[in-house]
Amino acid sequence: VLLIEFKHVFKKYANQVVAVNDFNIKIQQGEFVYVIGPSGAGKSTFIKMMYREEKPTSGQIKVNDYQLEEIKNSKVPFLRRELGVVFQDFKLLPKLTIFENVAYALQVIEKQPAAIKARVEHVLGLVKLASKAPAFPNELSGGEQQRVAIARAIANEPKILIADEPTGNLDPETAAGIMEILERINQQGTTVVMATHNSHLVNEYRHRVIEIEGGRVIRDQDEGRFFQDE
Numbered sequence: 296v297l298l299i300e301f302k303h304v305f306k307k308y309a310n311q312v313v314a315v316n317d318f319n320i321k322i323q324q325g326e327f328v329y330v331i332g333p334s335g336a337g338k339s340t341f342i343k344m345m346y347r348e349e350k351p352t353s354g355q356i357k358v359n360d361y362q363l364e365e366i367k368n369s370k371v372p373f374l375r376r377e378l379g380v381v382f383q384d385f386k387l388l389p390k391l392t393i394f395e396n397v398a399y400a401l402q403v404i405e406k407q408p409a410a411i412k413a414r415v416e417h418v419l420g421l422v423k424l425a426s427k428a429p430a431f432p433n434e435l436s437g438g439e440q441q442r443v444a445i446a447r448a449i450a451n452e453p454k455i456l457i458a459d460e461p462t463g464n465l466d467p468e469t470a471a472g473i474m475e476i477l478e479r480i481n482q483q484g485t486t487v488v489m490a491t492h493n494s495h496l497v498n499e500y501r502h503r504v505i506e507i508e509g510g511r512v513i514r515d516q517d518e519g520r521f522f523q524d525e
């Protein structure tokens with residue numbers, strides 16, 4: 296099943312930088328895809344267009360069944376509910392507990408309190424943080440905060456989990472723990488798209504690699520390594 300399709304997608308920012316130059320990419324349900332390339336290559340722009348944080352200048356983008364260049368802004372929240380997004384800096388709400396941070400995502404879709412509680416406890420269990428439910432984000436390590444962010448992202452059972460440098464702020468051991476969780480989520484059927492600079496993870500957990508440089512896709516390879524020639 297085709298979940299994500301970019302057809303002749305260009306993104307030129309107001310400063311005339313062409314961040315994404317003619318992307319033609321298909322991602323099938325269940326895939327795990329790394330997006331790699333140097334800083335400024337266009338990775339974030341590519342990923343942001345998937346959840347409509349940025350709009351393409353031209354071309355067509357389909358995600359789930361949404362044709363993103365056509366949908367009204369009022370439809371964007373519906374699209375976002377079908378995606379989970381994880382960021383390098385976690386983006387937890389500091390004044391809410393861990394439980395509340397995860398529940399918040401579910402309350403938006405009006406579930407019953409008992410169903411919310413069960414689901415929050417379940418996803419916190421998946422990331423092995425059930426005991427931290429009453430804590431606040433600043434009481435957790437970086438790796439733990441990222442695991443909460445992942446729990447929040449999968450709480451609505453999204454078909455696609457998008458991760459932009461999810462291990463960028465973490466030490467190698469902690470990064471590997473995050474990767475194990477993303478692997479497990481992928482094995483349960485969720486499509487994962489992950490932008491990363493982490494060559495060790497890319498080489499150790501082999502998946503499709505989309506390499507970008509100067510706004511162009513320069514490599515799209517199944518089970519690729521971080522450096523093409525190594």
Ligand code: ADP
Nearest residue numbers: 308310312314333334335336337338339340341
């Ligand atoms: P990466 O994620 O690979 O580091 P980005 O997608 O963030 O790359 O950036 C690609 C290019 O677009 C860079 O030249 C960057 O400076 C530029 N860029 C990114 N965001 C904006 C913006 N909002 N306005 C103008 N230029 C931008």
Ligand code: ADP
Nearest residue numbers: 417421449450451452453479480481483484485
């Ligand atoms: P079951 O689905 O039979 O309850 P699992 O242990 O496979 O058994 O999964 C439990 C629940 O966890 C699933 O119903 C699913 O909603 C949720 N879940 C697990 N992994 C993910 C994931 N990657 N994305 C979204 N939801 C997930």
